[in-house]
Each structure stands twice: as C-alpha cells, then as structure tokens.
Amino acid sequence: MNYYIHVPFCTSKCGYCVFYSVTDASAELRERYLEKLFFQLKTATEKAETVYIGGGTPTLFDAETLTRFLDKVLTALPCSADTEISIEANPETLTREKISVLRRYVTRLSTGVQSFFPEVRELLGRRCGETALRRALDGIAEANFPHWNCDLIYAVPGRSREQWAKEFDALSRCPVDHVSCYSLTPEEGARLYGRLAPCGGDLAAEMEEVTREKLSAMGIVRYEVSNYARPGSECRHNVAVWRGGLLRGFGPSASGFDGADRMTESASLADWLAGTPPVTDRIAPEARLNEIFAVNLRTVSGWTKDLWKRVPRADPWSVRMKKAEAAALAFPGCFDVSPDNVKLTPKGLDFWDTIAEELLS
Numbered sequence: 001m002n003y004y005i006h007v008p009f010c011t012s013k014c015g016y017c018v019f020y021s022v023t024d025a026s027a028e029l030r031e032r033y034l035e036k037l038f039f040q041l042k043t044a045t046e047k048a049e050t051v052y053i054g055g056g057t058p059t060l061f062d063a064e065t066l067t068r069f070l071d072k073v074l075t076a077l078p079c080s081a082d083t084e085i086s087i088e089a090n091p092e093t094l095t096r097e098k099i100s101v102l103r104r105y106v107t108r109l110s111t112g113v114q115s116f117f118p119e120v121r122e123l124l125g126r127r128c129g130e131t132a133l134r135r136a137l138d139g140i141a142e143a144n145f146p147h148w149n150c151d152l153i154y155a156v157p158g159r160s161r162e163q164w165a166k167e168f169d170a171l172s173r174c175p176v177d178h179v180s181c182y183s184l185t186p187e188e189g190a191r192l193y194g195r196l197a198p199c200g201g202d203l204a205a206e207m208e209e210v211t212r213e214k215l216s217a218m219g220i221v222r223y224e225v226s227n228y229a230r231p232g233s234e235c236r237h238n239v240a241v242w243r244g245g246l247l248r249g250f251g252p253s254a255s256g257f258d259g260a261d262r263m264t265e266s267a268s269l270a271d272w273l274a275g276t277p278p279v280t281d282r283i284a285p286e287a288r289l290n291e292i293f294a295v296n297l298r299t300v301s302g303w304t305k306d307l308w309k310r311v312p313r314a315d316p317w318s319v320r321m322k323k324a325e326a327a328a329l330a331f332p333g334c335f336d337v338s339p340d341n342v343k344l345t346p347k348g349l350d351f352w353d354t355i356a357e358e359l360l361s
C-alpha cells in the first residue's frame with residue numbers, strides 16, 4: 001500500500017498554488033488536526049511500500065511537534081526498513097534542529113526551492129530569503145539524506161534561457177539525486193491566475209532543453225515529463241501511483257484509490273474535522289485504463305502490457321495498440337511502439353498533452 005498524508009497548513013499562499021492549505025490556523029486547530037489524523041491512522045493496516053507526507057507545509061510544525069507528528073505517523077503505519085518515506089519541506093521553515101528530526105525519520109526530503117534567484121521567488125510569492133535558503137540547503141547537505149529532491153519552476157515571464165541555466169549552476173552545489181521542474185502554470189483559483197502568463201513557445205522549449213543538458217551533466221536524467229533522477233533514485237511513491245498502485249490518503253483534500261473506488265477527503269479543514277466523509281467515485285475500468293495510460297505516457301518507460309493487465313475488464317491490448325499506431329502516424333517522430341510497449345520519444349514527451357488528448361479522445 002502507498003500512503004499519502006496531507007498537512008494543510010502554510011504560512012502564506014504562493015501565487016501559483018492551488019493545493020489545499022490554510023494560512024491562519026491557530027495552535028488549537030493544528031492540534032485538533034493532529035489528534036484526528038492520529039486517530040484515523042489506526043485504520044491503516046496494510047504494509048507501507050511508500051509514505052508521502054505533503055501539503056501544505058509539513059515542516060511548518062515546530063521541532064517538538066514535528067517529532068511527535070513523525071513518530072506517531074510512522075508508528076501507526078506498518079512501515080519496514082524498505083519503506084520509502086518522503087516529506088515536503090519549505091526551506092524557510094527549516095532549522096538545524098528540524099533537519100536533524102527529519103533525518104531521523106524520513107528517507108527522502110523534497111525541498112520547494114522553485115528558484116535560486118530571490119527576485120523570481122518574490123514574483124512567485126515564495127517567502128524565502130537568501131540567508132534562510134542558504135542555511136537550509138547547507139544543513140540538508142550536511143545531514144546527508146538518502147534521497148534529496150529539489151523543485152524548480154521554469155517559463156517564468158521575463159526570465160531568459162541564460163538565467164534559467166544559472167539555476168542549475170546553483171543547484172549543482174547541492175548533492176540532490178532528484179529534480180522536479182515544473183512549467184509555471186497558475187491554474188484557476190491561484191492568486192496569479194490570469195495575471196502571470198508563463199512564457200511559452202520556443203523559449204519554454206529552449207528552457208526544457210537546457211534542463212535536460214544541465215541535469216544530464218550532473219548524472220540526473222529525465223524519467224517523466226517533469227521529473228529527473230539519478231538512475232535508481234526515482235520517487236517510488238509517484239511511480240507506484242502512476243502505475244495504478246493502491247493508495248490511501250489521509251487529511252483534508254487527500255485522495256486514495258482502492259482498486260475500484262477513488263475516495264477524496266473534503267478540501268476543508270473545518271468539514272474534515274467535523275467528520276464529513278470522503279466523496280467516493282466508482283471508476284469504470286475503461287476510465288481507469290485511460291487514466292493510467294495518460295499518466296504513463298508522461299514517463300520515459302511508457303505504457304506496457306504488464307500495466308494494462310492490472311486493469312481487469314478493460315478493452316483488449318490489441319485495441320490500445322491500434323490506437324497507438326494510428327497516433328504514431330499522426331505525430332511522426334513522437335512515438336516508439338513495440339508489441340508490448342508504447343512510449344513517447346523525447347520529442348513526443350514535449351507534446352505529451354496534445355498527444356494524450358488525441359489518443360484518449
């Protein structure tokens with residue numbers, strides 16, 4: 001089983017963010033969240049392959065609360081020495097003490113840096129000063145986590161290809177083994193939606209090329225449209241979920257999938273605390289197959305016959321193959337199709353969304 005825990009607290013709202021979090025929770029409200037979470041976790045009985053603690057800002061808790069939180073969560077979940085335990089951390093919330101707490105409990109730290117340039121962070125609404133960022137990154141590097149991810153955002157308006165390349169000069173001083181690079185896309189509901197359009201077209205494509213070149217020089221290669229890792233350091237949680245693995249989600253807005261139904265918790269801390277049950281959607285096999293197909297087309301390894309076998313009662317593999325072969329003709333140079341595998345070439349990955357729309361319509 002893969003477990004996801006949503007910590008719905010942030011100090012402020014970043015301009016592009018549509019994840020559920022509250023910025024004004026009192027200490028008492030946070031305690032009520034923890035108590036309810038600890039209670040619900042008692043129902044988790046299946047062996048944890050992966051645990052992903054995201055948010056929100058899980059590292060917003062003070063060091064003592066963070067210790068209690070991690071201790072209770074990881075005692076409640078049936079973890080083993082092999083369980084991947086990831087947590088998201090915002091650099092400005094980290095202290096040496098918190099870093100050492102995290103090092104004791106987690107195997108994978110994911111840091112939301114977004115940019116090494118203060119003016120870009122400010123534009124995005126990320127409240128992390130230079131000193132705080134440097135102190136956090138030095139502390140993490142010293143702590144030597146088994147796995148360390150850094151999130152970066154590109155296609156920020158007004159930024160050049162050369163400035164984007166410099167992000168990697170700064171990044172190369174951090175011993176990360178995983179990097180997630182997301183194109184700036186403020187969605188509806190985000191503060192910057194309609195106010196900050198990403199630079200698109202050729203410049204965004206050039207930035208993606210820079211990303212591949214710079215990370216490849218660091219031994220970090222693309223395994224999904226937005227994700228890069230040293231071979232063997234891919235995020236096991238995400239890969240498992242993409243491949244249709246079972247997921248249980250805890251906390252407001254968290255969702256899970258039990259093989260037939262998707263359960264989504266209320267995206268309201270008040271409602272979740274009041275006991276509003278999760279919304280349950282029965283996912284038809286064809287719809288599930290399309291979901292898995294679409295998300296795995298984003299990966300370098302693509303979609304395989306083995307993955308298709310995981311969705312019972314879906315249409316035959318041969319039907320999928322026929323559609324893929326037709327799409328390969330419509331998008332020359334974008335597909336690599338063999339009898340048991342459909343994947344996109346590097347050029348195809350750049351047009352993933354257009355291709356997926358065509359293929360799954």
Ligand code: SF4
Pocket residue numbers: 009010012013014017018019021055056057090112
């Ligand atoms: S991006 Fe992360 S830190 Fe920023 S508001 Fe969203 S959840 Fe909070």
